[in-house]
Amino acid sequence: MTSPLKYLGAYPEDTRHQVQALLAQDRLGDILKKRYPNAHGVRNDRALYDYVQDLRDEFLRNAAPIDKVTFDSKIHVINHALGLHTSISRVQGSKLKTKHEIRVATMFRDCPIEFLRMIAVHELAHVKEKQHDKAFYKLCTYMEPQYHQYEFDVRLYLTQLEHSGTKLW
Template sequence: MQSLKYLSAYSDQTRAQVSLLIAQHKLADVLRKRYPAAHGIRTDRALYDYIQDLKSEFLRNAEPINKVAFDSKIHVIQHALGLHTAISRVQGSKLKAKHEIRVASMFKDVPLEFLRMIAVHELAHVKEKQHDKAFYKLCTYMEPNYHQYEFDLRLYLTELDLSGQRIW
């Protein structure tokens, strides 16, 4: 079985099924059939609006998100697809935090489900800092298919890694 670094946490049976799809050159076709088109969110402003809509629907009482942007410096190699940062500054006698969400530029050309999974993941970090049970519970509250989208994104990253070809 070939190295499936994005699927290392999955069962041997799952990795064997993926290896079979790869050997038959069908992984890209399976993903294209499941997700026929890429989304239309191309600008930082459109991404900001999209994430703000998600936040206002699911996290109304959370701290505001001050900046959202696609970032070409984020790479899968760094084990990051998106980043949530809180920058603290002293203003008078108060400590103010500004929240920023950055999404890897590669997500400009993927299905909306993948972008949503990344957005939900980064929004969940506003409330839950660690990747623990509460964090994933919040992710699945905001997107019930979160785990399926994450798995499919890992399949896409595997295909991209092996072929070097984008699907969408």
């Protein structure tokens, strides 16, 4: 009996079969480790804030400022969330003030920089584009041309992690 590949449900059947075969041969982790040999050095919330802020400054200079960026242990990938972008609006006097916060699942504290970049780009894109539509993904690929490959590889990693129960980095 084969287990369902819940993180790869939207991919073509032949892709899912290839992943299933790699899992059966216990090779998926080795392939990911070879492609992404090292974990990133963003170890704390301040470093994460600086990393995301640098991306924002490079690609979204005219976008609203990001007020807070943190690793969040309450985000569970089981709920299909790798990170969250929240906007909090408050009335201050006669003005409406909006604060933007980005939270990244703590499990991505130990992952390749490409995975962290994909999540950061995804959450930053929500500052300008709220829905996961064509404009949203166009903005993601503008900020990171390899966005779709990294997203697929994150899904492979989550599949590997669920299958083996051990982290690669």
